Amino acid sequence: MASEYAIPGVAVDESLFTTGPTPRLVGSQCAGCGVVTFPQAGSCSRCTGTSMTRVELPSRGRLWSWTVQGFLPKNPPYAGKETPLTFKPYGVGYIQLDAPGGGDGVIVESRLTESDAASLKIGMEMELTLIPFTTDDSGQDVITFAFAPVGGAA
Numbered sequence: 001m002a003s004e005y006a007i008p009g010v011a012v013d014e015s016l017f018t019t020g021p022t023p024r025l026v027g028s029q030c031a032g033c034g035v036v037t038f039p040q041a042g043s044c045s046r047c048t049g050t051s052m053t054r055v056e057l058p059s060r061g062r063l064w065s066w067t068v069q070g071f072l073p074k075n076p077p078y079a080g081k082e083t084p085l086t087f088k089p090y091g092v093g094y095i096q097l098d099a100p101g102g103g104d105g106v107i108v109e110s111r112l113t114e115s116d117a118a119s120l121k122i123g124m125e126m127e128l129t130l131i132p133f134t135t136d137d138s139g140q141d142v143i144t145f146a147f148a149p150v151g152g153a154a
C-alpha cells in the first residue's frame, strides 16, 4: 500500500488522486455537457445529468488565486493533528488546470507547498505533488495533494 505512492504513506482520501510516481487528481466529466468537476461528483452541476465518468486531470495549471492559512483551522472538518503551538502556516490556492486539449480547464482548490507570500504570484505555473499531511492512529504517514511552483518559487 505505502509503496504505491511517490512518498511513503496512505492517501487522505483515495478518491482524490492516483497512485504511482506521477500523481494525478481524479475528477469526473459529464457525458451530457462535458463539464469537468473536482472532486468527483455523482451528478453534473451544470445540466444535472447523472452520467459522470472518472477522468484523470492534467497535473499542471496556473495559480488563479491564493492566500496563506495563518491559524489552525477548526477541527473538524480539518483533520490535521497540530495544536495552536505546533501549527505552521500553509498556502492555499485555486489552480486553473490546463485543459486536455489546450486552454483553460477546471479550477481546483488545493494546499500549496509555498507559504511565503513573496514566493507566490497569480498566473504562475504550478504542478501537482504529494506531501505528508498528518499521521493516522497507527502512526503511519497520511499524504495529501498540493501544488508547487514549477521550477521553484517566483
Ligand SMILES: [Zn+2]
Pocket: 030, 031, 032, 033, 034, 035, 044, 045, 046, 047, 048, 049
Ligand atoms: Zn452536464
